[in-house]
Each structure stands twice: as structure tokens, then as C-alpha cells.
Amino acid sequence: MGIRFTILSSGSTGNATLVEYGEWRVLLDAGLSAKRIEQLMQERGVTPEGISGILVTHEHSDHVKGLGAIARKYRLPVYANMNTWNELDRAVGDLDDDQRRAFKTGDVLTFGELSVESFPISHDAAEPVAYNFQAGNVKLSIATDIGYMSPVVKEKVKDADVLVLESNHDVDMLRVGKYPWNVKRRILSDVGHLSNEAAGEALCELVTERTKRVYLAHLSRDHNLLDLAKLTVNNILCESGVSTEERPIRLMDTYYDRSTEWDMVDEP
Template identity: 45%
Template sequence: MTEDFGLRVSVLASSSSGNATYIETPGHKVLVDAGLSGKKLAALMKSINRDLADVDSLFITHEHTDHCAGLGVLARRYPQLMVYANAPTFAALPKSVGKLPQERLRVFEEGATMSLGDLDVESFGVSHDAAAAQFYQFYHAGKRFAIVTDTGYVSDRVEGTIRDADAYVMECNHDLEMLRTGPYPWSLKQRIIGDTGHLSNEDGANALMDVMGPHTKRVYLGHLSPHNNVKALAHITVANMLMEQGLGVGHDFNIYDTDPAVADPLFTV
């Protein structure tokens, strides 16, 4: 009988330049997104003592390149890999992904739940300027891990879906003042702060206040912009806002940073 070591996670990379998260149970090893080159993804996996050749499933959230740049390479190189996304996302994948092995593509529609043996996966739609962006929540042995990035706001429906998870990756894409005074053209700034853009540090904190519960022990701040945010600012903004609401930062739960190029250590949810 296989020992159940629980639900383990590593945020391999998270930023506007590339995203990938690794999740494992005794029965499965999966990735959410492959937004970096195959070479970089292999190196990130090696840094946590894992191998891409053992990954059996890849869940794509949407077709933007910072989430699917390495999809084609991985799908063609690793014959064991099944690829999951909704139909509009598959149809909208950029040409740069290349030809995919059709027999290993699986449609996973928004709002559905599927079981991979000892790992259940739930999809939920978010408000982003993509064909049909959706993110995922993972269940194993009574534990739950949710990823929410690339959304202009967190709807009541999404909040209800992810409430009181044990661990979160929550988007903190930008600091509003840095964005306003930064180098981006006005049209791009409007896109980022719009309802189909990205969550600011304050937005991420407010979403966390609405969804965190007594089970929540870990919060990872994700998808930071390299031009419009810095780790320390995102961290202190979120921590201060949560503490102002009487939440036990550093006691009841901990806040962790993510990085564009350094994998977070593997943790047990």
C-alpha cells in the first residue's frame, strides 16, 4: 500500500513573464500552465528534485504565452503527458505552440470537476481578456489548493468556489501607483486595471479577506509584474491589509512570495 504523503505543491514560476505550478499526490504529478521554455521548466523541476518525464497531466488556464509558451515542447517531448483545457482555449492557442498530439488533448470545460484517481480537479472561470480563461482548485485527502490569477476581479461565484481553501496562489500583479507612473502606454494601463485585466496588490488582499477561513495556512502572492510591482511592496501591502482586519498573519497562516525564475520549495498543503 502506498503511503499517503498528502497534497504537495511548488510554485515553479509566477510573474507576467511566465507561470507554472507543480502539484503531486501519491498517484499523480501534474502541472498547471507551462509558460516558460521546456529547458527552463526542466531546470525548475530539477531544482525541487522532480522530473518532467514523471508528470502525467498539464492543465492550461488560457492561451496567453506566459501560460502556454512551453506547452508544445512538453506535449511533443513527453508521451505520457495529457493536456487539459477548455475548448475555446485550445482553439485560441498561438501558432508558436506548434502542432499538438491530438490524441492526448482533453477538453475540460469551465465549472466542471474531474477525478484523476486520488486527485480531484475543479475548474472555474475568471474575468480576463482571453478566449475563456479558467483556473483550478485541487483536492486530495481533505486538503484543497486554489490558484487565482489573471483576473480583473474575483466574482462572488469564484469566491464561493474557493472559500476556506488550505492554500492559495492569489494574484498581486501591480501596485497602482507604480502602474500609473510607469512606462506602459495608457491603453495598456487601462487594460491592466480593467475588469478583464489583473488584480492589484490591494485587490488581491481584498479577495483574500473574503475567501480565507480557518483551514487557510498558506498564501502565495503570484503573477507580479516586473515593471509595476516588487515583492517587498506586494508582501507588506497584503500583510498590512490583512492585519488591519484582525487576521493572524504569521500566526494562523503565512504569506509567501513567488518568483519569475526560482521555484518555491515543495510544501505539503
């Protein structure tokens, strides 16, 4: 048995990912309307009643838009660190006390035999985190909304069997794009988003013999191209002598990947 996961949505239009191990199933972020999340889950043969909890990375609307509605409707526990909870109160509305589950960044949550570790990332939010999911010898790392790849992030996601990593924008496309300069500056900053080039450079250190697959996620609709992201990352890896033939890089975003399939992180 391995960890199964399916990315319901990734990008500025909304983020949500399902992770499953055995009878346990968790939702990572709820950045779409509750109705849309329900629809996408149904396409994958899942009902919200079967969710064990919702994990929150940070309070931005593209990660929590439907959080309050779906948590109230199905009485789901919501997990976030206290600084994020302080910001969430305005966004999610009333939740019962037993639904509010606060943790300290770095804590390991357990859902049966599935362990979930939070770790800090650099983004312009109260206390943003990414997560490692581990069961037995299998490790899935999901890290997006990263201004830069800090030593902590590199240490936490290294040796993941499967890595979902942000590859948000092409720097040149962003510089000449339509966004006002203050927004461009924010995206390019250390608390913004990871570029294709930065993702490729990070993967040169992160891809090991253990790495089975890498997914490039949270691609910008306006300042990236699907093939460009993959080409940029592949070129950087090849120039560094890192083979990707046995570790295919896939692109994940709402306007690209409409698959209803789950992916399996198999036991080694």
C-alpha cells in the same frame, strides 16, 4: 499524505506550477521554454516523464510558451476547455488527437485520488480558468490573471487550506509607470490583473480558520515591489481584524523565489 506543490515560475516572464498527490503529478501551465521547464523540474528531483498531464489556464504566451514542445517530446496529455483549444492551435502546433483533452469549465478532472476543478475567472482571454486541487479533506486553490474577484471566484477558493492568489501590481506605481496608457488601462480593467489592494480586500473574506498559508503570486517586475505587496496585503488584513500570524503570507515570483523545496498542504 497531503498535496505537494512547487511554483516553478510565476509572473509575466512565464508561469508553471507542479502539483503532486501520491504517484500523480500534474503541471499547471507551461509558460517557459521546454528546456527551462525541464531544468526547473530537475532541480526539484522531477522528470517530465512522470507528469500525468498538463492543465492550461488560458492561451497567453506566458502560460503556454513551452506547451507544444514539452507535450510532444514526452507525449503528455494537455487539458483545456474548447474555447482555449481554439486559440491554442496556433500557439502549440501539432499534437496527436489522444493528447488533446477538452473539458467544460466547471468539470472535475481526476488523477487517481486527486480531483481538479476548473472555474471561470475574468481575464482578456478566450475562456480563462483557475483551478482547485483536492484530495481527501485537503484543498489547494491557484488563481492568477484575475481582473477582479467575482462572486464565483470567491466561492470557489474560500476555505482553501492553501491559496495562491494574484497580487500583480501597485496601482500608483502602475499609473506613473512606463507602460503606454492603453496597456495600463487593460491591466487596471476587470479583465486585467489583480492589484495588491484588491488581493488584500479579497483575502479579508477568504481567510478562514482553515487557511494555513497564502502565497502572493504573479507580481509585476515593473509595477510592484516584493515588500510592498506583502505590506499592503498585511495592512488591509490587520485593519479588518484578520490575523496573519498563523497564516504567513509568502511572495512568489521567478526573480524572488529560487527555492527548490516543495510545499505540503497537510491533512487537517
